[in-house]
Structures are given as C-alpha cells and as structure tokens.
Amino acid sequence: MIAGLGLLVGIILGLILQPDVPLWLEPYLPIAVVAALDAVFGALRAFLDGIFDDKVFVISFISNVLIAALIVYLGDKLGVGGQLSTGVIVVLGIRIFSNVAAIRRHIFHA
Amino acid sequence: MGLLEYLTATSMDGDYAHVAERRERASRRESPDGEPSGAKPGSGLAALVVLGLFGLLVATAALQTSRNAAEEADGRDQLITQIEARSAQVDALRGRAESLREEVDQVQTDYLEATTRGRQLSTRLSRLSVTTGAAAVTGPGVKVVVDDNPNATSDSETVLDKDLQKLVNALWLSGAEAISVDGQRLNSLGAIRQAGTAITVNGRSISPPYTILAIGNRNAMPARFVETRGGATWLDYQSTYGLEFTMTSEESLRLPAANQLTLRHAHVPDKRR
Numbered sequence: 001m002i003a004g005l006g007l008l009v010g011i012i013l014g015l016i017l018q019p020d021v022p023l024w025l026e027p028y029l030p031i032a033v034v035a036a037l038d039a040v041f042g043a044l045r046a047f048l049d050g051i052f053d054d055k056v057f058v059i060s061f062i063s064n065v066l067i068a069a070l071i072v073y074l075g076d077k078l079g080v081g082g083q084l085s086t087g088v089i090v091v092l093g094i095r096i097f098s099n100v101a102a103i104r105r106h107i108f109h110a
Numbered sequence: 111m112g113l114l115e116y117l118t119a120t121s122m123d124g125d126y127a128h129v130a131e132r133r134e135r136a137s138r139r140e141s142p143d144g145e146p147s148g149a150k151p152g153s154g155l156a157a158l159v160v161l162g163l164f165g166l167l168v169a170t171a172a173l174q175t176s177r178n179a180a181e182e183a184d185g186r187d188q189l190i191t192q193i194e195a196r197s198a199q200v201d202a203l204r205g206r207a208e209s210l211r212e213e214v215d216q217v218q219t220d221y222l223e224a225t226t227r228g229r230q231l232s233t234r235l236s237r238l239s240v241t242t243g244a245a246a247v248t249g250p251g252v253k254v255v256v257d258d259n260p261n262a263t264s265d266s267e268t269v270l271d272k273d274l275q276k277l278v279n280a281l282w283l284s285g286a287e288a289i290s291v292d293g294q295r296l297n298s299l300g301a302i303r304q305a306g307t308a309i310t311v312n313g314r315s316i317s318p319p320y321t322i323l324a325i326g327n328r329n330a331m332p333a334r335f336v337e338t339r340g341g342a343t344w345l346d347y348q349s350t351y352g353l354e355f356t357m358t359s360e361e362s363l364r365l366p367a368a369n370q371l372t373l374r375h376a377h378v379p380d381k382r383r
Contacts, residue, residue: 006158010165014173019166021174029171036164042122043157049122051130058156060123061164091117098121 027076028069031085035068036061038092041099048106068092204369211367215245240288243297243368247288249325251363252332254281256344257319259352267351269318271304273344274311277322278302280340284331286324288365292316295368312370319354328359 021029039061046052068088075084222228222235239245256277259267278296281289289296294311296302301312308315324331335341335357347353 002154002158003161006161007165010162010167011169012165013162014166014169018173019170021170026174029167029174033167033171036167039123040161040164042126045122046126049126051126053126053129053133054154054156056123056125056129058160060125061160065167094114094117095121098118102122 027081028072031068031072031088032065034089034092034096035064038095038099039064041096041103045099045102045106048103207369208367239367242371243288243295243300244371246295246365246367247325248362248364249287250328250361251286251288251323251325251359252281252328252335252357253360253363254322254324254355254357255319256322256356257354259354261352267353269309269320269353271302271309273347273353274302274309274320274322276340276343280335280338280344281322281324281326281331283338284326284334284341286326286331288325290323290365292321293366295366297368297370299370299373300368312368323360323363323365325363325365328361332357332359 039057042060043052043057046056071088072081072085075081218235219232222232236245240247254277256269256274258269262268274291278289278291291302291311294300294314294316296311301310303310305315308317309320310316336345344353344355348355
C-alpha cells in the first residue's frame, strides 16, 4: 500500500518536473527501466515470500540499474551495443517473467 | 544446468534468502524459544525512496520517448514541406525552360525561313526533332493504360520499372514513332527507373495507373505488339498476376517534347574540312 504510494509519488514527480535527460544518458534510460523493473518484481516476490529486506532491495535496485547501463555502455564502446542490449533485455525479461509467475502463485494460490 | 533453467531458478536475488537465513539464525541465538521469523524488519523508508526513484525513472523514460517521437514527426513534416516547395520550384523552372525553348525554336525558324538553304535546313530540323523528341508531336496511335493488380500482395503483382521498360520496348518494336509515359516523352536519353517504391521517368516520379501514349500506325500496332516478346510477356502478366492492361487506338494523340536534349559527350565529327 505504502509502496504503491511511493511509486505514485515518483511518477507524479517525474510528470511535474519533466527532468531533461542529457543526451549521453538517453540510450541507457530504457535498459535502466527494465533493470529496475526486474529489481522491483524480485522485491515483490521476496515480500510475498516473507523474506523482504530493505537493504537488499536498495542494493539490488541500484546495482541492477548501474550494471545494465554499464554493460550497454561497454557494448557501445565495443560496437556491439545493440546486441548486448538485446542480451540484457532477454535475461532480465526471463527473470521478470518467472518472478511474476511466482507472485501470481502467491496471490492466486494457483 | 541449462541457461534458461538457471535463469528461472535464480530469478529472485539470492541475497533475500541469505539475509533471511542469517536473520533467522541470529534471532534463534537470541531467543531460543523461537521468535517467529519473517517479521518485517527496517522502517521501509529506503525501499520507499527507491520505489519513488523507480517511478521517476519510468515517467522520465516515457516522457523522453514521447518527446523524441514528436520531434521525429516534426522533422518528417518539415522534410515533406521542403520536398513540396522544392518540387514546385522545379516545376516552375521546367515551365520556364519549356517556354524559353519554344522561343529559341521560333527565332531559329524565323531566321532559317529567310533563305532557301535555310528553309531546307528548317525542314530537316523539324523532321529530326520529331525523332529526337525535341518537338511536341501529334498523330494517330495507341493509348495503353496499365495498373497494379487491385489486390496486389507481392512485387510480382505490381507494375515495376522493368515491366514498363518491356512495354515501351515492345511498342517501339511494333512501330511506334514517339512514346510518352505519363506525359514524359521518351527519347534516346530517357530512362525508366525504380526509385524505392515509385517509378521515375526522365527523373520525374509517376504513380499508377500509368498511361503510355505511342504514335504510329494505330491499326497495325496492336497486332504487332502481341507478336513481340514484351507484348507476350504483358499478356502473361495480365492473365497470371492480374495486372491491369488496356490498349485502345486513338485518332489523335499529342505528345510533349522531351525535357532531356543536351548531349554532354557526343559530338559530330568534323568531316567537312
């Protein structure tokens, strides 16, 4: 409940402030969002499993975003940015799906 | 273990389990009676802040994407306006070139008509300008209208540059003396080319249905056309791919002059010296 509120406040803040993303950061934004999504779903699953921990969530969130951006950055420098982004998205996508499946099992007991 | 299995098995960060285990061990050490583990520790403030950050990130990414899309659309609109303005300019210049050419022709004729030798030259010139496409011509001939298959799904069901080339070559073979495609007169410098999905004739894009006018013997041309290879191919196209093709004989056609006449490399050898 409170978590949802935090999310809402963040979104509204983003819509009001409309922060300007610097050009060099723009390519990493989508991949950062996907990485953050993975961390959030992992946290939700842990919460439902009853083993949620503040510190682990914060660290996993930040490290996920940073590492995803770093991999893409490295790929861009090596000239394989597109392929590496695809790889990162596939891996994170699979994780998100299986986390959501676990969450679903928790909520609907099915 | 396969990669996919590994990914699905470790989809949740292992740290949650580690920390929970450690905490459980610690709490068991403190109170051996066994306080129920899994009690939510921490204030949750940090998690809240991070979630807020996540929301901010998502909103920013979405805004950025929509802003970029708007910018792209803007750019496209600007390009389209530019293209329209430029092609209007080209049309105006073409019209001016046309009127200037007519003026030059008139002056030339006036000048030549003044002498006997000039008159001979003038006759020769007008005969030549029919074959080279330098002058507009009228005469009987055939009108061919071709179009894509109305329910075209593939390239073979649409009219391509090479199809038009075959058609035009077949018309030359069947005795056409002058040909125009969608108002573009063809001469030896003319070209029918594909540019993306559009066909260009003499560098101008045309769109279906394509109208080909050919001046010649209007009674004999249709029969001869069928006998040429290109004509037979077109009848094939009509029956196999459903391309639309109609040929009508016309009493009087008017074809404009060609817009490409300048020879840049070919010269008449100086044999009179």
